[in-house]
Amino acid sequence: MPTNLELGLFVFMLATFVGLEIIRKVSPLLHTPLMSLTNAISAISVVGAILITGAEHATNLSKVLGFIAITAVVTNIVSGFLITDRMVKMFKKREARK
């Protein structure tokens, strides 16, 4: 059985190639919302922050650092998705306006 590390590296390799292929095709019109969207997505690191703050024997240091981390990352999640939506809504074609 492959170890966690080996599986992780496998996933990393696949995800990188998938990422490169998909992002290449994103319209340059949308590069700005793309950046805010990818930021919001990488804020899934909140999961790691939750686990360390909520660990059973979490030290005080862990709780404090984890607290700050969760706050920072939740800001990213919320503002990231909302801003991307706000930006993306603004792109209209000529016909739609009339």
Added chain:
Amino acid sequence: MQQLVQYIYIVSAALFILSLKWMNTPATSRRGVFAGEIGMLLAVAGTLMAFEVHNWQWIVTAFAIGIAVGIPIAYIMPMTAVPQRTALSHACGALAAALVGTAEFYQRQPQAATELRGFVMVALIVETLLGFLTFTGSLMAMGKLQEVLPQRPITYRNQNAVNFVLFLIAAGLAVRLILVPTDTWLFPIFAGLALLFGVLLIIPIGGADMPTVIAILNAYAGLSACAMGFALNNNLLIVAGALDGSSGLILSIIMCKAMNRSFTNVLFGAFGQVQAQAHKAEQRPVRSASAEEAAAILESAASVIIVPGYGLAVAQAQHKIRELSDALTRLGADVKFAIHPVAGRMPGHMNVLLAEADVPYDRLFEMDDINGEFPQCDVALVIGANDVTNPAARHDKSSPIYGMPILDVDKAHTVMVIKRSMNPGFAGIDNELYYMDKTLMLFGDAKAFVSEILKELPARVGAG
């Protein structure tokens, strides 16, 4: 439940990938945002339910503060401040990764022999190193964009050497920590160096290189989240981090190609020191015009290409320029917008500003698509863009912008440039375009000048 959450993670990862795929075109982009939101919700909810989570008050409070801060940022912030907000979010994401790495490092000390060995430790080190340096680096970038920090590069002698030495020390500490994870006193030094390195890395980079820098910081922030995935053995994190990282990487490459400079040149090249001597030498005359004359020329133009740049954003003139575009269209002209990849302070910035002003996106053209049309265009109106229109980039080997792909504005029949003064743009050099016979300089604030032109256009506009 723990089994189930692993499957939920797989679904979330798939949703994230779909989310980015749907950003292909504006038509499907809202769906993309939605998919990302669902993926995030599922993963967070799954985690909270599956794992034994204690200290709820801490977590809930943190969430509450994060939401309370995040919502105003999303809605109150003007579109012109998007680059700063993006830099801030890189800082937040990187900080979170760094702090989680730090917390894990100290938390696992009692079981260091099993929990901080080998690759996990390497991942933690990478996570904290990248996290801290991206944190301060992004804050610096935000400062430069907000113009709280000086726009011109701040350099000192042997700067690159100092940076390199600092990096070596940090790397040395990193290796030592990986080999002997229990040397906890080294960790704060290591973290401090990473923080310092982030500052030093960004301060020599000038304001208009920010599009590339933001893209690079995006990649680093993504990689630090990825490293967290390796440290915590969470494949969803690895996927999300890799997606963010490759996005940043591709955008950086696009930006660098668009400026014809390599990564190392952007990071270490201290571009943009004003060439004082060259500037003084050039006191050649330029043709200038008033709003009335500009309006007369525009009125009779059949095709107009508008070239927006950072100056448009600064003057908040995007709504006025849309009004002008509408007015000219009603007069029968074909109006297009030419967007250079590095116009503005972040990739795609101009597009967002113009979309906000209700310019339909099928009027926005990328450089490669529109360059062929300049020779047939009657009037090219440059507003707030400078270096990306400078013909010196094509033939002047001594110019700092030599080789950079530019918009062929000089090939239009008539060129009009709205600018506040003859001061050099970001690259610190004179723009040959301004001295050509067919070029008319329109001196003034972008918003005010465009308003003047609008007033001068024939009354037909009002009735139309």
